[in-house]
Amino acid sequence: MFKSISKRAVVVLASFVISVSGLATLQTANAGTGPKCNLNTKVANAECDEIVYGTIHRVGGLDRKTPSTGGYTDSQMAYITQGQLYRFDENLVPRRDLVASKTTSRDGLTVTLRLRQARYSDGTPVRAQDAVVSYQRWVASNASPAYIAKVASIREVDFRTLEIKLKSTYPDIDFALASEFFGLHPYNQVNTPAKAAAYFRNPVSAGPMKVKQFTPGTDTFIAEANPNYWAKPVVKQLKVVFLPDPTSRQLALQQGTVDYVFELPLTAREQTASSTVKVFPHFDPGTFMLAINMDKDQSNPALKDARVRRAISLAVDRAQIMRVAFGGLSKPNCGMQFNVNNPLYVCSLPKNGARDLAAARQLLSQAGYANGFKMTMIYPNRVLWPEANAIIKSNLAEVGIDVTLKPEPDANMNQYLAANQTPWEIMWFGNNAATPILQLSNWFAIGGLWSGFVGKGVATDPGDVELNTLLNDANTITSLKERRKLLTQLEKKAFESSHFIPIGTRYRLSGTKVAPGIAQPPIPGDLWFHIGINPPLPKN
Numbered sequence: 001m002f003k004s005i006s007k008r009a010v011v012v013l014a015s016f017v018i019s020v021s022g023l024a025t026l027q028t029a030n031a032g033t034g035p036k037c038n039l040n041t042k043v044a045n046a047e048c049d050e051i052v053y054g055t056i057h058r059v060g061g062l063d064r065k066t067p068s069t070g071g072y073t074d075s076q077m078a079y080i081t082q083g084q085l086y087r088f089d090e091n092l093v094p095r096r097d098l099v100a101s102k103t104t105s106r107d108g109l110t111v112t113l114r115l116r117q118a119r120y121s122d123g124t125p126v127r128a129q130d131a132v133v134s135y136q137r138w139v140a141s142n143a144s145p146a147y148i149a150k151v152a153s154i155r156e157v158d159f160r161t162l163e164i165k166l167k168s169t170y171p172d173i174d175f176a177l178a179s180e181f182f183g184l185h186p187y188n189q190v191n192t193p194a195k196a197a198a199y200f201r202n203p204v205s206a207g208p209m210k211v212k213q214f215t216p217g218t219d220t221f222i223a224e225a226n227p228n229y230w231a232k233p234v235v236k237q238l239k240v241v242f243l244p245d246p247t248s249r250q251l252a253l254q255q256g257t258v259d260y261v262f263e264l265p266l267t268a269r270e271q272t273a274s275s276t277v278k279v280f281p282h283f284d285p286g287t288f289m290l291a292i293n294m295d296k297d298q299s300n301p302a303l304k305d306a307r308v309r310r311a312i313s314l315a316v317d318r319a320q321i322m323r324v325a326f327g328g329l330s331k332p333n334c335g336m337q338f339n340v341n342n343p344l345y346v347c348s349l350p351k352n353g354a355r356d357l358a359a360a361r362q363l364l365s366q367a368g369y370a371n372g373f374k375m376t377m378i379y380p381n382r383v384l385w386p387e388a389n390a391i392i393k394s395n396l397a398e399v400g401i402d403v404t405l406k407p408e409p410d411a412n413m414n415q416y417l418a419a420n421q422t423p424w425e426i427m428w429f430g431n432n433a434a435t436p437i438l439q440l441s442n443w444f445a446i447g448g449l450w451s452g453f454v455g456k457g458v459a460t461d462p463g464d465v466e467l468n469t470l471l472n473d474a475n476t477i478t479s480l481k482e483r484r485k486l487l488t489q490l491e492k493k494a495f496e497s498s499h500f501i502p503i504g505t506r507y508r509l510s511g512t513k514v515a516p517g518i519a520q521p522p523i524p525g526d527l528w529f530h531i532g533i534n535p536p537l538p539k540n
Contacts, residue, residue, distance in 0.1 A: 053260045062081060076528060079528045081209050090520075099113045146449075152165040208229050209225060209226055253277060262521075281330060282520075283505060287431055291453065298455070306496060312396065312401070314355070334353040335353070450500070454500075
């Protein structure tokens, strides 16, 4: 049994489970940086003919209300090629985009939005009914329903006026209005499933970019500046190229064939960073986690016992995982929320998340598993994740838990989660959302995205109802102190169940040849993409 594990040992362990795709997909396109498009360029002065973005996914679809195969890349490209009432800026702050003004009633239950006089890329006027139909399609899709759980109704008052009625006050409503699921498109083109399926093969745009080249599932996607957008994008063309292997992405950045990449190996810090290339941890508003399948058909009896799940949480060495597998660039968690730029973060785990093998062994003994048990752990085979899972395997071996690791390509994960077709026991993944309350809602709200994946968030389960009530109350009040108090209660109760086990704040090692704010996902964030514009999004 391992007592400790070094970086070299992690690499050896991970080599048994990581798949290597080689360099055959390395693109030969020339990246488009220049005198007004580099690391020192201010957005106000930027002019980029082309930005080339190397990503781990092919773009598979641009309709955020339907499942797709392109992971976060689909979401990012949809975001910049659709209209948004509010749009996230480069710091993940929701700003008015197609909204000219917002008025909230004294009781906080009616929000009235007055839209800009705007047009789609084909000249079609943007109207309030486009937002009404977008909301209706969002509800029907059941995608991250916690964002709009407080919305009672949305209606068109007139061509450019939208009225939103709320069930209770919603301090974070702007985040919902900026969601990727609230994209605007001409309502009469998407108001039936058949129309939407045809439309999204070549959609028009009320966002900063519009689609130039798109065939679902192919290696290249191209967007170009939308001449009808109310502001001027600083990027004339964004080319997205599929580079599934992290070494390929690193080499492409070094050789100058791409300008921006997500998910680099740790070696890029020493081998790639230079005066013209910045390599940095790109934080997400989310948490690396272990998710345990609570569905009644899950066949491993040990994982059905909350004492066993708590023992797993106590036995993992969060500090070692984040220090060794992730290069110490992101912190281990002492609570369940992301811990970067988060005023609501609370330390809720026993001993502030520090490892406690004695307590873990005691819980396993109480549950009847003093000699341990076997389980299979699935994880998406992304850069740095095999190393993290190898450490967890070693950690749990010290309390007698025999873990079989099962890496899967990203494209296979849907069969375990959304489609629920393939049985699974425990999984490493990452959860994220635009706010800490929405992140926790994904895990613990009734109808939450991840709660559904693991068979929880059920309205007939008293424990789920209690967690949902705490979340709803926290999402209604504005006082940070009172919110933190409620979330502390929630997280302590959630630890008792431990069907989600937080590890550390999620990040990706990224590389760029252009300055912040020109063309990259917001920081923190991965589900959205930001294109610099002049004038910028309004600050009030």
